[in-house]
Amino acid sequence: MRVPVSVFPPRAPTAAGAALVLGLAVAAGPAVAASPGMASIGELQPHRAVYDMELAQTADSSFSQGFGRIVIEMSDACDGFIVSQRQRIELITRDGTSFPSDVNGSTWEAKDGGLYRFSVERLEGMNGPGRQVGRATLEDGGTGIASYRMPEDMEEVELPRGTMFPTTHLAATLDAAKAGKPVFSAPLFDGYEPKVYEVSAAISPARAEPADADYPFADQKAWTVRFAFYDHGSTESVPSYEIDLHLYANGVASEVRFDYGDFRLEGRLSNYEPLPRAQCD
Secondary structure, X not given: OOOOHHHXXXXXXXXXXXXXXXXXXXXXXXXXXXXXXOHHHHHOXXXXXXXXXXXXXXXXXXXXXXXXXXXXXEEEOOOEEEEEEEEEEEEEEOOOOEXXXXXXEEEEEEOOOOEEEEEEEEEEOOOOOEEEEEEEEEOOOOOEEEEEEEOOOOOOEEEOOOOEOHHHHHHHHHHHHHOOOOEEEEEEOOOOOOOOEEEEEEEOOOEOOOOOOOOOOOOOOEEEEEEEEEEOOXXXXXXXXXXXXXXXOOOOEEEEEEEOOOOEEEEEEEEEEEOOOOOOX
């Protein structure tokens, strides 16, 4: 789950939150090694989730209002996971200028993490409407290529060793959390932008939810995870943006926060529907 940084107006990022991720990475030593057979893949719960989003007020933000909704549906297709995402966000500056973004995304990812297909349609955003369609593959050595069918002039993206696709990355993060690891890092490609991010996840110790929690999965372990997104190969110490999730062992998040430096979007799970697991031979 993410709102691509490219749908919003340009801004100057700050160092807010980066110290947490970098501090944990230094204290933890080497990151968790990626495993091709993540234990948590089989525990991910197919579901439909709705998150109501709003702007978190910050003194130095150029925005006065922000609101929207993100709808995510993950289904089990036996040989892979299908994830559909619709996000509609509108930000309004202090002088009344509106910046709407409307993005639809649909992906299929093989359960072995080696093949990924994606289709992303931007109906509104800073760069205007557009569509990106393509596929990405990873070889046994851990490197790969992402190629675009639309637009035709989009160049291939080389995927460095260790690259993961989104569902595999989520499962590997959960594996690290369940093992008590405070940090997990890996390159990530999701097709929403023609680039690879180096993603560092800072993982809090597991904490139990209150007995009266509103969610049917509240008896599961949960962690607060902060994902910091850096351009792969960059020497910048400040991430492009960060995402905080209150993440359960089944892969469902009850709270989300997108931190873009000079403004933040926060959301809470407002509707949740578990979907059936595929009956596969």
